[in-house]
Amino acid sequence: MAASGTRSAVRVLIVEDHTLFADSLDLSLSMEGYDVRRVALPDDHGSLAAVLSTVLAAHPRIVLLDLDLGRLGDGSRLIGPLAKAGVNVVVVTSSPDRARWGECLRLGARKVVTKAQPLNEILSTVRRLSQGFPVMDVAEREQLLQLWHEQRGEKQEARERLERLTRREREVLAFLVRGKTVREIAAHGVVSEATVRTQVKAILAKLEVSSQLAAVGLAYHVGWSFPQD
Structure with missing residues (x-):
């Protein structure tokens, strides 16, 4: 010693x-x-x-x-x-x-x-x-x-999936991240709830997840946020 x-x-x-x-x-x-x-x-x-x-x-x-x-x-x-x-x-x-x-x-x-x-x-x-x-x-x-290397790869894949979203789909995802419901998103965009549900389905498909909760979790996991104009 x-x-x-x-x-x-x-x-x-x-x-x-x-x-x-x-x-x-x-x-x-x-x-x-x-x-x-x-x-x-x-x-x-x-x-x-x-x-x-x-x-x-x-x-x-x-x-x-x-x-x-x-x-x-x-x-x-x-x-x-x-x-x-x-x-x-x-x-x-x-x-x-x-x-x-x-x-x-x-x-x-x-x-x-x-x-x-x-x-x-x-x-x-x-x-x-x-x-x-x-x-x-x-x-x-x-x-x-x-472990760090594997997680970095997973995050990169998630970011690539997020890049597939259209601008409108990114806007909808941003609302979901903030806890907004389909009804609230529809009212904000002056569109029907059916239109928003279609957009949400497209988001889930492109992100390869099965629920809105999983989509929000993926966005949080990689620190994603929708840029504000």
Whole structure:
């Protein structure tokens, strides 16, 4: 085990918008002798670019990064620039999406740890990184990367199906995504309900799904939205 004096030379930055969890990490790592810093996330103004600049200016060896940073959005966008700067990024997340974990590894994260795991799992990862040891089994890493690759393929296929829709069909799908009924869509477009039902059938056929619920789910899955003029 590394001596406390050695650990004090290892700077660990915490990028986390959940205060209580960040407090627990800060306290536990500080008690182990690490040089722990917290990155203050802006409440009203600021951006991920500003957070990145703050992190890099602190010259950390290890960054514990949450993926969901509230108003700032997806923390995974910080992984690539940090990894390229030589920082060891450990993703600490509540997301159960293992394909998303795979994407984090592809971007350069050293490991993904869930917040549901014991805190000691994070501490153990930091210890091993500070000592220059590997922190992830090769087989597990390859499995997560494969999950990401498969999901990316599925999303691409879904987007291609969405591209088959006509403009009017995309408008109808957008209404369905917003929870509108066939009657409400018909009233908005000043057309008959029978016309809207025909359009919905065409949408389901082109998306290769069997229900309006499945069509809406597919749209959400790929982050689709109808552009507003």
